[in-house]
Amino acid sequence: MKNGRFPEAGFTLIEVMVAMIILGIVATAAYATFQFQHASFTVQNRVAEAQQNLRSTLEIMSRDIRMAGYGIPAAVPVPIGLLPGGDNTIRNIRTLNRTTGADEIYILYMYDMDSSLPPTDAPGGMGGYANTLIVDNVAGFWQGDLVLVRDDLNASMFEVTQPPSAGTLDFAVGGSTNLYNNSLWPHTPFPGYGANVTVSKARFVRYFIDDVTDPLHPTLMFDRMTGVLPQPLADDIEDMQIQYGLDTDGDYVVDNVVNSPTAAQIPQVKQVRLFLSARTRMVEKGWQDARPALADRAAGPTDSYRRRAIQNGIVIDLRNPG
Numbered sequence: 001m002k003n004g005r006f007p008e009a010g011f012t013l014i015e016v017m018v019a020m021i022i023l024g025i026v027a028t029a030a031y032a033t034f035q036f037q038h039a040s041f042t043v044q045n046r047v048a049e050a051q052q053n054l055r056s057t058l059e060i061m062s063r064d065i066r067m068a069g070y071g072i073p074a075a076v077p078v079p080i081g082l083l084p085g086g087d088n089t090i091r092n093i094r095t096l097n098r099t100t101g102a103d104e105i106y107i108l109y110m111y112d113m114d115s116s117l118p119p120t121d122a123p124g125g126m127g128g129y130a131n132t133l134i135v136d137n138v139a140g141f142w143q144g145d146l147v148l149v150r151d152d153l154n155a156s157m158f159e160v161t162q163p164p165s166a167g168t169l170d171f172a173v174g175g176s177t178n179l180y181n182n183s184l185w186p187h188t189p190f191p192g193y194g195a196n197v198t199v200s201k202a203r204f205v206r207y208f209i210d211d212v213t214d215p216l217h218p219t220l221m222f223d224r225m226t227g228v229l230p231q232p233l234a235d236d237i238e239d240m241q242i243q244y245g246l247d248t249d250g251d252y253v254v255d256n257v258v259n260s261p262t263a264a265q266i267p268q269v270k271q272v273r274l275f276l277s278a279r280t281r282m283v284e285k286g287w288q289d290a291r292p293a294l295a296d297r298a299a300g301p302t303d304s305y306r307r308r309a310i311q312n313g314i315v316i317d318l319r320n321p322g
């Protein structure tokens with residue numbers, strides 16, 4: 001018997017179906033919003049990572065480029081085959097220009113280390129055929145270091161072949177990793193260096209892009225030029241182009257910009273203009289972009305990477321030009 005005060009209550013089938021449809025619409029909208037926000041967050045993280053790669057690259061390379069030539073009174077002999085174009089001397093920079101690939105740059109300067117590890121002196125000088133050098137202090141020098149021996153007119157670069165001890169740096173010819181010592185025998189200038197020459201670490205480096213080891217993830221590499229394998233500096237840097245500002249008339253004002261300075265033009269280089277392109281680590285579905293044209297290299301084909309590029313060139317003044 002029905003109770004008039006409490007009639008039977010419930011939902012009809014139509015009401016349940018309508019509720020389920022509404023719930024489905026709301027859930028779909030919520031999921032689509034989540035998917036969109038997640039994709040946007042992921043993309044922005046990847047773009048920010050590419051931007052950070054550019055910043056870190058610029059900071060490190062700018063420092064080395066500004067210092068190029070510091071403490072080097074004259075061109076320093078190096079082993080044949082290390083520098084592009086068959087060059088075998090360097091005082092500040094050497095270049096390798098490509099129009100179908102990334103450029104390279106080689107940089108040399110005296111490395112003061114820091115205030116607690118300044119350059120040292122060799123009171124007795126260095127004979128033309130000497131393979132050891134007695135210095136005032138060996139602190140901060142290690143086996144495998146490249147070392148500059150210099151006076152006011154000349155400089156030579158050697159590789160330390162033994163752990164320094166008893167105030168002695170060893171540059172013995174022979175062994176596995178001392179091309180510098182073999183190539184400079186007898187030492188320049190002959191018959192050697194006189195008393196109280198300066199001895200310091202050398203920073204001799206090469207920057208290049210490795211797009212062969214992992215073509216999907218090109219990497220800016222840092223090479224210490226000592227036979228040790230180059231090390232990665234920044235991931236997903238797909239292009240590096242470099243231009244050089246020349247002072248051709250000696251008035252300390254750049255009046256010409258070239259992509260590939262000749263050996264005769266290297267002493268005229270007063271500025272380096274750096275162009276870089278970084279891309280996201282992963283492709284993005286539905287996105288279309290292309291490696292931008294930089295300096296004298298044409299743009300690349302369209303793909304699905306997002307990019308950040310320094311297209312106008314960062315101008316870096318050399319503090320110690322030729």
